[in-house]
Amino acid sequence: MAQTKLEARSPLMEAAVGFALGAVGGCILGATEDPVDKTLAVMTTVEPLKPVMEEVRIVGALGLGTLIGATALTTAMTSVVAGVILAAAVASVFVATRSCGASHTHSVGLWASAGLAGAFGTALSGATLGVAVEWIVKNYGMVGLLWALSIFSVLKPPLHFVFKFLWKQGEACCTLGSETLARERKQIEITESQQRQRVAVQIEQRILTLEKGGSNSGMEHQTTWANERRQREEIERKKMESEEAEMEQRTIQDWINSVVVKHVDFLAFSGIPMTVVAVVTSGFGVFGYGGHPSVFIVLLVLVAVIAYLLLKSSDFKFWMLVGCMGMLATFVIAMLTLHAGQVVVTTAMKMQAAGQKQSREKISARMNHQSCLEALNAAFFVAKLCQLGLGATVGGPLVRRAAGEVKVIVGAALLAGGLLAVVEVLAPALGEGGKAGALLGVVGAAGVSVGAAAAVAGRWSTWPGTLGTIAGLVIGALGMGKGHIVNIGLQVPVAYVFAMTNPF
Template sequence: MGQTKLGARSPVLEAAVGFALGAVGGCILGATEDPVDKTLSVMTSSGLLKPVIEEVRMVGALGLGTLIGTTALTTAMTSVVAGVILAAAVASVFVATRSCGTSHTDSAGLWASAGLAGAFGTTLSGATLGVAIEWIVKNYGMVGLLWALGIFTVLKPPLHFVFKLLWKQGEACCTLGSADWVREREQIEITELQQRQRVAVQIEQKILTLEKGGNTSGKEHMTTWVAERRQREEIEKKKTESEEAQMEQRTIQDWINTVVVKHVDFLAFSGIPMTVVAIVTSGFGVFGYGGHQSVFIVLLALVAIIAYLLLKSSDFKFWMLVGCMGMLATFVIAMLTLHAGQVVVTTAMKMRAAGQSQSRETISARMNHQSSLEALNTAFFGAKLCQLGLGATVGGPLVRRAAGDSKVIVGAALVAGGLLAGVETLAPVLGEGGKAGALLGVVGAVGVSVGAVAAMAGRWSSWPGTLGTLAGLVIGALGMGKWHIVNIGLQLPVAYVFAMTNPF
């Protein structure tokens, strides 16, 4: 469906409405800043950071950065796709079992049920993956995490084909509901046939009466013909409404199927480039070359080759784009991790020049600590950006499909707020890993609202509406986010770019 302008209003009213809706999306984005920062602070405390520090010597700084970065981004991608698939399944069942109507698009029940299912699925999936990763790291270290990531990546492509077969079977079961359409169409045809037969009998009776020389009452026949015409019009109206509702149902179901197929492909293949990079760099570390300069050269060459092969593909797909972006993000996280350790060395050299010498063991311990700290910080922030962007790719198309700007923006914000409160309440049960994963899921729901705001900003018929929407988004995010200008300043452009991308 092509993008259309919003209904004509005065520029001042457009600016006011846009500012209010933009502020809703911005405020819920800013509201996630403090809980995420607190969770990250606990994760990077000495107790939870210790298992990571112990494994830096095993995989090296570059290996640690790529491994943690890939794990965080894979968690974000998986949880978003899980939420989208659950939402699509609920929407598909809702559409298939819905009673006939002229428009399913405007049905609040459809979008509300799908939105709740998607947000809950994303949050629950994130929490589950967070708990699993925390358990693996504590019990098996980074090598165990590397094995788990590799096995998960290998299993995704075959599971992708299995899921597609299961989805087709489920879709076939849902289409059994089309028997309702058949029964209704048959009932309309029977009613129409009966009406025609009744009119034919009345005409024959009138002809016979005239042939016998009888007298017919014009007023009586006029009343009969008016009633018959009215009934015929009602039959035609019911037939038209049934056809329109059935066509609308098929359109929505086709769109749902497209969304599911694209996201399943995205889940199956987009993580492969990142995982290959993590396995190669971590493998160098396991075999004792974690700190060698050749690892950096191999990493750079590997990223360049994979990106070139994906980008030159004649059949370029959305998962390839996100795969390249995720691989680049992993490379940046690895660079920052390596740089953090080098900063410690540089500082130690300056101290030695000033006469404050430190032992090699102390410098090594500080390097490992700083590298681990940087790896977790940057990986978690990268996962947050990924989650926000992928959520925006859902919110943007929903608005462009005329699902209702205010419904998507406010609905997603309310759901995200409820989930945020629920995660804070269940924090003792979830643990730090589960809470971190669940918060990433909440950020995905926030991304839907922010993406809807971004899409709505481009659909106003005047510049004041667009500028008012963007102003509300920025001010709301900064105000609720305690003026974390750098963090929010990076998140908003990412959400805008993904919201304007149409992966379907």
């Protein structure tokens, strides 16, 4: 769909409206900062880190970084796609049964129901995956997590064909709901036919009256013809509205199907590159080569080869782009994990040169602790960026499809705020893993609002509107985010880039 400018206003009005809309998206983004940071702080304390620290000796620093990074990104991607698919299913049923194009009220109901389902699905799936990852790590360690991630990645491609088949069957069932429009169209045709027959009878009666020498100027006939004309105009109006509603219904359903197909492909294939990297580097660690320099060389070559093959593809798709980005993010996490351990070694060597000797066991324990700490911090932050960006890829296209910038920005912000409150209330029952996954889902819902605001910034007819929206987004995020300049400074550009991307 071609991008169109927003309704023209005065530059000052555009700046004010843009600032308000941007501030809404920025505030909900900033509101997620503190809860996420607190959850991460709890997860990186000594007790939760013990199961991870015990396993770092097995898979090595690089293996630990790639494994935790791939798991965090897989969790983030899966929860977003689950939310999008649930929202699409609800929207599809709503479109088929309520003929949303017939009235503005139905359109509002469509976006509200789909948004609620998407936000709930993202948070719930995130919490479920978080609990599952936490349980696997505590009971089976990193090797168990490696097996779970590998099995999940292997099962996704065949399952996505099954899901597409089931979606088509569900779509066929939903089309039965179009009988409402069919009945309306049939009723209009019957009414139109009856009106034509009635007019034909009246014409015949009028002809007979004239043949018998009757009057041709009675008020009764003029009134009759005026009523018939009004009825004809009313029938034409209803017929046009029905055709427009049916066309709108078909257009929305086709777009929903396109969204589902793209996201199912994305879920099935985008995680494979980073899973391959995690399996290879962790495999080196399991076989006793976790700290060997060759692991770094193999990792670098593997990332370069996979990225080259994906980017060289003649049929480049959205999942390939995100797959490359996820793999590169996993590589960065692995480098940060390795670097954290090397910093400990460097510090120990400087202390030893200064006469402060430390035991090898103490240095090794500090290396493992720092590596685990860095792996979790980096993986969680990258997963949050991924969740925010994928949410923005939903919000941006919605605004460009004229879904209503106010509805998308404010509605997504309210849903994210409500989910944030629910997660805080249910935190004791969710546990740390479940809470972390649910909060990532909240970030995804906030990303819809931020992405919509970013898309609005590019659609104003004047620069004041664009700059006002950006200023509101940044100021709102910094204000509610308690001045986390580095985090916000990285998240806003990521949200903007993904909002401008059209994967559909």
